[in-house]
Amino acid sequence: MGLTPAAGPPAAALAVDAGNSKTDVALVSADGTVLGSARGGGFRPPAVGAGRAVASLARTVARAARAAGLEARPDALLAEHVSACLANADLPCEERELADRIGALNWGRALRVANDTFAILRAGLPDGGSPRHGVAVVCGAGINCAGVAADGRVHRFPAVGRLSGDWGGGGGLAEEALWHAARAEDGRGEDTELARALPAHFGLPSMYALIKAFHLGRLPGGRRHELVPVLFAVAARGDAVARFLVHRQAEEIAVMASVALERLDLLDTPVPVVLGGGVAAARHPLLHDRLLTLLAERAPLAAVRVVTAPPVLGAGLLALDRLEAGPAPYARLRAHYAGRAARG
Secondary structure: OOEEEOOOOOEEEEEEEEOOOEEEEEEEOOOOOEEEEEEEEOOOHHHHOHHHHHHHHHHHHHHHHHHOOEEEOOOOOOEEEEEEEEOOOOOHHHHHHHHHHHHOOOOEEEEEEEEOHHHHHHHOOOOOOOOOOEEEEEEOOOEEEEEEOOOOOEEEOOOOOHHHOOOOHHHHHHHHHHHHHHHHHHOOOOOOOHHHHHHHHOOOOOHHHHHHHHHOOOOOHHHHHHHHHHHHHHHHOOOHHHHHHHHHHHHHHHHHHHHHHHHOOOOOOOEEEEEEOHHHHOOOHHHHHHHHHHHHHHOOOEEEEEOOOOOHHHHHHHHHHHOOOOHHHHHHHHHHHOOOOOOO
């Protein structure tokens, strides 16, 4: 069902950032004003199916429309342009399927669907007519990377997990921490403070108790993400195993960025490398400092930029690009999200 204002034309843009853990939607006017917004749950087509995922997204869009003072009407558009940056749109065929499903909902006259990594990338690039080339690495619940050259060429990774060679992200770090801690406690692996700190976080006496709690569902699997800050805290205290995992995460981020730069012929060009996602944007000193060192060695002309604003900002900027907005709308939209650190 479409939505339209009680009077007047539709909004200029509908910006969607749908991540694994949360979804942000904003309706934006031509002058960059956020007319209404809403937050929903994660966007996970592989887990629930594309149809259910888009239906859930539609409910969040409807809440954003109501926040903007729009009323339901089946024959009307929400916006001139829809910019939807979606997690799990990792392959071109997935982007096409999701674009078909979203396009059928008649939210806008024009629609662009892209992986959510492109929202982080756009948020870290300049506005207006400046050349927009750069690489973004998102390290949040998972890890992904995408880059764009000044001539429009794109490089990206499949980013579907271990099947496509990925390592790390918050989920991966939690799994690695648990694996090393379990082996340390039962004698198969190197001793590490993780064997004590991980169960203690949940008030449990041992890794055996923690394994049992997760295995039997007494602790929901979704709470494993709570172990990532514990890992970083243990690493900061000098634990060798924890430090190894953090340094490996830095290596994974650096190698994704440097490979993308190389494939786009950007290693010899001053270029932004944009970091986003909860793990990368937190600037944990052990991770961030190691990452800066690695990138300085492999891509000395790269300028590292950390995006902490909600990625829906990038989706909105992409829409303003398509609408050929002037400087003021970009500035107004950025000002709206300034200081609003991304969550989830």
